[in-house]
Amino acid sequence: MNNCYIQNTNFIIISTYINKKTNLMRIIVCGLGVVGQSFLKLLLASSTSLYKDYGIKPRIIACVDSKGIAYSPTGLDLEKVLTTKQNFGSLKGFDGPKLDYVNYIEDLDAEVFLELTPTNLQTAEPGLSNIISALRSKKNVITVNKGPLALSFSSLIELADYNNVMLRFSGTVGGGTPVLEFAKHCLKGDKITSFTGILNGTTNYILTRMADGLPFHEALDDAKQKGYAEANPSLDIDGDDAAAKLVIMANWIMGYKVTLRDVDKVGISNVKQEDINKAAIEKKSIKLIAKCDKNELFVKPIPISKDDPIYVNGTLNAVTFRSEHSGEQTIIGKGAGGMETASSILRDLIEIRQNMTTYELV
Ligand code: HSE
Numbered sequence: 001m002n003n004c005y006i007q008n009t010n011f012i013i014i015s016t017y018i019n020k021k022t023n024l025m026r027i028i029v030c031g032l033g034v035v036g037q038s039f040l041k042l043l044l045a046s047s048t049s050l051y052k053d054y055g056i057k058p059r060i061i062a063c064v065d066s067k068g069i070a071y072s073p074t075g076l077d078l079e080k081v082l083t084t085k086q087n088f089g090s091l092k093g094f095d096g097p098k099l100d101y102v103n104y105i106e107d108l109d110a111e112v113f114l115e116l117t118p119t120n121l122q123t124a125e126p127g128l129s130n131i132i133s134a135l136r137s138k139k140n141v142i143t144v145n146k147g148p149l150a151l152s153f154s155s156l157i158e159l160a161d162y163n164n165v166m167l168r169f170s171g172t173v174g175g176g177t178p179v180l181e182f183a184k185h186c187l188k189g190d191k192i193t194s195f196t197g198i199l200n201g202t203t204n205y206i207l208t209r210m211a212d213g214l215p216f217h218e219a220l221d222d223a224k225q226k227g228y229a230e231a232n233p234s235l236d237i238d239g240d241d242a243a244a245k246l247v248i249m250a251n252w253i254m255g256y257k258v259t260l261r262d263v264d265k266v267g268i269s270n271v272k273q274e275d276i277n278k279a280a281i282e283k284k285s286i287k288l289i290a291k292c293d294k295n296e297l298f299v300k301p302i303p304i305s306k307d308d309p310i311y312v313n314g315t316l317n318a319v320t321f322r323s324e325h326s327g328e329q330t331i332i333g334k335g336a337g338g339m340e341t342a343s344s345i346l347r348d349l350i351e352i353r354q355n356m357t358t359y360e361l362v
Contacts, residue, residue: 031116038338068092105133115143144171150244153251168348176340177333194293197319199245201336202236238267264298279303
């Protein structure tokens, strides 16, 4: 279906039809860091229930990291992929058929492309080009990479619509907590007018540990060691990660057309122990707060009352949505972590499967 070099339209449509009949989902995984490896482990653990409960047979036909490609048109042995990655640190030298590293996204037939490369908030690359190639070659895309969405949200949504495929990104906000789905699907018929939340697990963890008396750099090292922080932790500390999530939410949930440049952003590097102690006297804690309403779009450290529903500690994220008719609701959950984020990819995969309509034969 997705090979853009095949010119015969009838063949393309029939090929897709057959794949829907066999419940086969051929998947390309690009990026095999903590989240990518967790996703493969999750697939290994849940293949029976995925078929039984949702009729999905995922087949990973290619895994790609920065140094190599593992490829098998009939489906990779995921244990072997994970072992290779763990033993050698990359997929270079993976034993199997060779594949063109440059054009593999367009060249391979697949229903879904997973873009899991690290977030780059300067250029959004390589994620942005990968997503564009996948959408143009009519593959559904799931990404947990915030860069492309924070910098080019509207054009990517338009490109997906134009090519009649889906772009899903639940894991970009809230890790495994379904923040985007809650706002988008659970409040249908109502209008969200504003939201406020803690969107970054790493800074929440650091501020929580600092409130326990740990110095900033020790708390940061701890967060890095536990795998919460971005590959470049200044994205967490300087508020860029939270700002990217705020932009994604503002566009997807509120229908705004904003990018990172529109966010008034302050990180936590200037938060001092005395600020934390002063807040504690007033039964408050300093949290990195993101807010969106019709007047404001900001990320900044603010003292939050311990009675506020968004007051959460550790790596937890929390968002309060305010709606026209249903009042306020707060969703709380783990905002970072490999397996948690992998669970959001699985949800997106199931949603894509359920939304795939049977193509008309012409
Ligand atoms: N570094 C991010 C955080 C990971 O701490 O929230 C999840 O986006």
